[in-house]
Amino acid sequence: MLSRTADHLYWMARFIERAENTARMLDVNYRMTLLPQNDQQIQQIWRSTLLINGLHDTFSQRYDRVTPENVLKFMVFDKNNSASVYDCWRLARENAHAVRGSITSEMWETINTIWLELREQSFGKQDISEYLEWVKYRSHLVRGVTLGTMPQDEGFRFVRLGGFLERADNTARILDVKYHILLPDAKDVGGAADYYQWGALLRSLSGFEAYRHVYRDLITPIRVAELLMLKADMPRSLHYCMDQVYEGIQQLGSHHTWETERRAGELHAQLHFGSIDDIFQSIGLHEYLTLFLKKINALASRISNDFLLPSTTSSFVLE
Amino acid sequence: MSNFYNEMYQHDGAVRPHYREYANWLKNIPNHHLESRRAEADTLFRRLGITFAVYGEEEGTERLIPFDIVPRILPAKEWADLAAGLRQRVKALNAFLTDIYHDQNILKAGIIPPEYVLTNNQYRPEMQGIDVPNNIYTHIAGIDIVRAGEGEFYVLEDNARVPSGVSYMLEDRKVMMRLFPELFNRYAVAPVEHYPDLLLDTLRSVAPQGVNSPTVVLLTPGAHNSAYFEHAFLAQQMGIELVEGRDLVVRDGFVFMRTTQGLRRVDVIYRRLDDDFLDPLVFRPDSMLGVPGLLSAYRAGKVTLTNAVGTGVADDKSIYPFVPDMIQFYLGEKPLLNNVPTYQLRKPDDLAYVLAHLEELVVKEVHGSGGYGMLIGPASTKEQLEMFRKKILANPSNYIAQPTLALSNCPTLVDSGIAPRHLDLRPFVLTGSEIRFVPGGLTRVALQKDSLVVNSSQGGGTKDTWILEGESVC
Numbered sequence: 001m002l003s004r005t006a007d008h009l010y011w012m013a014r015f016i017e018r019a020e021n022t023a024r025m026l027d028v029n030y031r032m033t034l035l036p037q038n039d040q041q042i043q044q045i046w047r048s049t050l051l052i053n054g055l056h057d058t059f060s061q062r063y064d065r066v067t068p069e070n071v072l073k074f075m076v077f078d079k080n081n082s083a084s085v086y087d088c089w090r091l092a093r094e095n096a097h098a099v100r101g102s103i104t105s106e107m108w109e110t111i112n113t114i115w116l117e118l119r120e121q122s123f124g125k126q127d128i129s130e131y132l133e134w135v136k137y138r139s140h141l142v143r144g145v146t147l148g149t150m151p152q153d154e155g156f157r158f159v160r161l162g163g164f165l166e167r168a169d170n171t172a173r174i175l176d177v178k179y180h181i182l183l184p185d186a187k188d189v190g191g192a193a194d195y196y197q198w199g200a201l202l203r204s205l206s207g208f209e210a211y212r213h214v215y216r217d218l219i220t221p222i223r224v225a226e227l228l229m230l231k232a233d234m235p236r237s238l239h240y241c242m243d244q245v246y247e248g249i250q251q252l253g254s255h256h257t258w259e260t261e262r263r264a265g266e267l268h269a270q271l272h273f274g275s276i277d278d279i280f281q282s283i284g285l286h287e288y289l290t291l292f293l294k295k296i297n298a299l300a301s302r303i304s305n306d307f308l309l310p311s312t313t314s315s316f317v318l319e
Numbered sequence: 320m321s322n323f324y325n326e327m328y329q330h331d332g333a334v335r336p337h338y339r340e341y342a343n344w345l346k347n348i349p350n351h352h353l354e355s356r357r358a359e360a361d362t363l364f365r366r367l368g369i370t371f372a373v374y375g376e377e378e379g380t381e382r383l384i385p386f387d388i389v390p391r392i393l394p395a396k397e398w399a400d401l402a403a404g405l406r407q408r409v410k411a412l413n414a415f416l417t418d419i420y421h422d423q424n425i426l427k428a429g430i431i432p433p434e435y436v437l438t439n440n441q442y443r444p445e446m447q448g449i450d451v452p453n454n455i456y457t458h459i460a461g462i463d464i465v466r467a468g469e470g471e472f473y474v475l476e477d478n479a480r481v482p483s484g485v486s487y488m489l490e491d492r493k494v495m496m497r498l499f500p501e502l503f504n505r506y507a508v509a510p511v512e513h514y515p516d517l518l519l520d521t522l523r524s525v526a527p528q529g530v531n532s533p534t535v536v537l538l539t540p541g542a543h544n545s546a547y548f549e550h551a552f553l554a555q556q557m558g559i560e561l562v563e564g565r566d567l568v569v570r571d572g573f574v575f576m577r578t579t580q581g582l583r584r585v586d587v588i589y590r591r592l593d594d595d596f597l598d599p600l601v602f603r604p605d606s607m608l609g610v611p612g613l614l615s616a617y618r619a620g621k622v623t624l625t626n627a628v629g630t631g632v633a634d635d636k637s638i639y640p641f642v643p644d645m646i647q648f649y650l651g652e653k654p655l656l657n658n659v660p661t662y663q664l665r666k667p668d669d670l671a672y673v674l675a676h677l678e679e680l681v682v683k684e685v686h687g688s689g690g691y692g693m694l695i696g697p698a699s700t701k702e703q704l705e706m707f708r709k710k711i712l713a714n715p716s717n718y719i720a721q722p723t724l725a726l727s728n729c730p731t732l733v734d735s736g737i738a739p740r741h742l743d744l745r746p747f748v749l750t751g752s753e754i755r756f757v758p759g760g761l762t763r764v765a766l767q768k769d770s771l772v773v774n775s776s777q778g779g780g781t782k783d784t785w786i787l788e789g790e791s792v793c
Contacts, residue, residue, distance in 0.1 A: 004566050105367070116365070
């Protein structure tokens with residue numbers, strides 16, 4: 001298939017996934033601020049959302065204060081914020097539009113309809129929780145339509161590759177920043193704050209029930225990290241995402257793309273064989289996640305060069 | 320009754336035979352039912368994203384082309400006559416282009432003044448002496464036809480470059496069948512859905528010599544082009560790649576597309592991009608839409624472009640008056656379709672006449688299209704007439720003028736109910752190893768009362784066009 005087509009499919013999937021994760025993250029903030037706490041804590045929670053996306057400067061240029069309302073406006077509806085849910089969907093739809101001939105008409109109609117509905121939304125028009133839930137379910141809908149209608153061909157693999165790469169990145173970012181905020185005084189560990197706050201994080205990543213099922217125990221930060229990073233059967237964990245990414249690259253690759261495949265495999269192996277105690281004791285969670293994000297980004301640019309936007313000089317001619 | 324020909328009603332108010340079934344059906348349909356079907360059609364078109372971008376409006380503005388639910392019906396006999404005329408006309412246009420880019424006999428014979436062709440900015444000297452497969456230049460032609468009376472058809476314009484609109488012909492039919500399946504039981508409507516198959520077959524038949532299993536692609540200017548929906552639609556229907564200039568590269572004299580698996584050779588390019596943008600090395604150097612080196616690969620016969628480069632010289636409005644002469648000259652036949660009498664303002668006599676009768680005439684720019692830059696005398700104010708007079712005097716040879724035709728009209732669902740609106744017809748004629756077309760075309764309808772401009776860029780809409788099979792109804 002055309003490299004450009006693959007590029008559009010890949011980015012279409014990434015933006016849809018990103019919109020979903022932004023909604024999930026805002027949802028967890030919203031839940032957390034419903035818990036009893038002081039203004040400073042609330043501020044910190046909303047500020048974290050901006051930090052995750054590296055948007056603090058852009059935000060403060062346009063809004064005078066970090067308030068729940070301002071951050072929600074900025075992250076959901078702001079047309080000038082390229083990371084807002086609105087803009088992610090605009091870009092997703094634009095990418096889909098560019099390859100509407102290469103996706104199924106059900107996919108195109110679904111994405112186009114979501115975009116048309118989304119354009120009608122504005123802040124305060126409806127309950128924000130309900131709205132974030134709606135965004136999340138639109139993502140589920142597209143995924144379902146894709147699985148149910150798209151031939152399992154090369155194009156489909158690029159859609160999956162984009163989606164899982166984005167999810168790995170997003171999960172790592174959410175965990176990193178939340179951990180930074182939530183990591184309590186040593187004396188609080190196991191307290192009620194853990195239950196509610198880490199519980200909210202788990203819920204936002206659809207991991208609350210899985211946690212209960214896997215650990216059948218109190219919620220502790222280290223186990224939350226383990227679940228979201230290393231558990232192979234948890235669909236939003238880094239390990240699961242890298243399973244999918246590695247498999248996708250193996251299927252798409254050829255001997256020209258070996259180095260990319262090797263790096264994906266290496267990253268996958270670290271998660272596959274890693275232990276949470278090692279991570280915490282030898283390098284530290286924050287450092288580990290920072291490094292992971294760096295590697296994910298390097299991998300993404302290798303994928304771009306190998307498959308999506310190859311320069312003419314590196315291209316080879318098919319017989 | 321007005322003095323316009325109505326497609327549905329005779330002059331005495333009786334329903335024409337081929338519309339009788341429809342009129343009976345319509346009588347029993349409550350008005351709100353039609354309204355709700357129309358709303359349903361709008362939803363369908365919007366959800367499918369069948370939109371077009373309008374130039375001159377805010378970027379990214381997408382509009383629906385209004386779709387009218389009253390079909391335009393033509394009996395088999397009328398279509399048969401039209402079809403023969405179309406075949407003849409397109410054959411002559413291709414013969415003319417072959418001649419112009421080789422021996423130029425028609426110029427030598429004094430039938431067309433040489434400067435009309437050679438100084439025309441649509442004439443491409445780069446094509447002189449170049450052979451193209453089967454001597455076909457305009458593989459896809461959209462011939463605009465209007466009716467002024469019973470059996471009285473005129474060709475308004477030959478679109479020999481990159482005619483668009485065929486996707487609306489196909490989508491209109493699809494929507495019509497979804498909304499009114501019962502009507503298709505009452506009428507034997509000739510199918511048009513196989514157009515993409517015919518098109519693909521046509522494109523494959525003009526591949527460079529020696530290529531057995533040609534790779535065909537559709538070249539689009541991109542998602543922001545007004546006809547992008549159609550480009551994506553046709554590529555998908557034909558199962559070919561939809562490429563942009565940046566997806567193609569010329570190497571070792573051949574054209575390749577960049578795929579995830581490396582470079583793949585391309586043999587036929589159905590380009591929906593004007594000549595000027597095709598190759599920055601030859602035409603506009605600032606074009607980011609084309610492919611550097613494409614023209615040299617084309618001239619060397621390594622790739623086929625459809626339509627060929629330089630076809631604009633055949634559909635230019637200054638050449639249009641000579642098409643009947645071409646038919647005589649190349650085919651030795653009498654033209655089956657009428658031309659609209661045309662005044663060429665580069666001729667002093669014609670200029671004088673037109674300036675004296677401006678308020679009766681339609682004046683068009685020679686190179687214009689899409690209904691932009693034209694004057695409709697009877698519908699213009701004094702100021703508009705004066706302004707246009709100045710424009711004409713500044714550069715007379717840039718204009719032609721035609722009498723205002725009494726375009727036929729057809730009942731159309733508008734806000735005030737069903738009322739007559741003017742329309743035209745654009746059938747699409749395909750030429751590869753043979754001339755073929757589907758029975759039908761795009762019917763465009765002017766939605767403003769009394770308006771004679773049907774272009775979608777000027778607020779026109781479309782109708783499904785029904786060519787009846789056999790003699791079933793009439």
